[in-house]
Amino acid sequence: MDIAFKEVIRNIVDTMIPAHKLLGITLVEISAGRAILAMPYKAELVGDPRSNRLHGGLLSALLDSAGGAAAITTLTGPDDMVSSIDMRTDYLEPGRPELVHAEAEIVRSGSTILVTNMKAWHPESGVVIAEARGVYRVRRKEKDQAGMDPNTFDLPDSAG
Numbered sequence: 001m002d003i004a005f006k007e008v009i010r011n012i013v014d015t016m017i018p019a020h021k022l023l024g025i026t027l028v029e030i031s032a033g034r035a036i037l038a039m040p041y042k043a044e045l046v047g048d049p050r051s052n053r054l055h056g057g058l059l060s061a062l063l064d065s066a067g068g069a070a071a072i073t074t075l076t077g078p079d080d081m082v083s084s085i086d087m088r089t090d091y092l093e094p095g096r097p098e099l100v101h102a103e104a105e106i107v108r109s110g111s112t113i114l115v116t117n118m119k120a121w122h123p124e125s126g127v128v129i130a131e132a133r134g135v136y137r138v139r140r141k142e143k144d145q146a147g148m149d150p151n152t153f154d155l156p157d158s159a160g
Contacts, residue, residue: 001030001032001073006030009027009030009035009069009072009073010027010030012069012072013025013026013027013035013037013069014026014027017065019061019065020065023039023042023058023061023062024039024040024042025037025038025039025062025065026038027069028101030069030073031073032073033073033105033106033109034070034073034103034104034105034106035066035067035069035070035073035103035104036066036101036102036103036104037065037066037101038099038101038102038123039058039062039099039100039102040099041054041097041098041099041100045058046097051094052096052097053095053097054094054095054096054097054100055095056089056091056095056130059091059095059120059129059130060089060130060132062100062102062120063087063102063104063118063119063132064084064132064134065102066102066103066104066116067084067104067132067134067136068082068084068104068134068136069104070104070105070106070116071106071114071116071136071138073106074106074109074114074138075138075140076142077140077141077142079141080138080140081138081139082137082138082139083136083137084134084136084137085113085135085136085137086134086135087132087133087134087135088132089131089132090130090132091129091130092128092129092130092131093128093129093130094129095122095129095130096122096129098122098124099122099123099124100121100129101120101121101122101123102118102120102121103118103119103120104116104117104134105117105118111138112137112138112139113135113136113137113138114136114138115133115134115135116133116134116136117131117132118132118133118134119131119132120132
């Protein structure tokens with residue numbers, strides 16, 4: 001994976017996604033089929049003010065974003081797209097008021113569907129606070145070898 005493509009992904013994650021700006025999500029590391037993102041602690045991210053725990057839904061958002069970033073590494077053109085299909089999150093420990101990292105790794109990649117395993121942890125202590133599995137759809141703009149658009153299933157232009 002070349003440096004220019006890594007910088008494109010960094011720009012997408014760090015600056016182009018409004019939800020990432022709101023949550024403070026940034027790219028830590030990216031390689032083919034793998035991504036690590038970070039989300040800083042903010043008081044606005046607390047789900048239980050009595051215990052100061054992070055909101056579980058926001059933790060899932062971070063995990064989903066990591067899975068999406070890993071999926072982006074499989075794209076072949078600027079018009080290709082990734083979207084979430086399904087995700088399951090297991091919360092293992094309460095999220096404490098500190099920095100959280102989320103890592104996603106692709107475990108299966110087909111022509112239009114890919115699957116990732118993800119985990120979230122506090123880097124200071126190394127405590128894993130959640131694990132997840134995500135399923136993503138990859139929509140590619142190029143046509144397949146039969147001349148059909150795999151995203152719309154349109155017939156080739158010559159098939160009148």
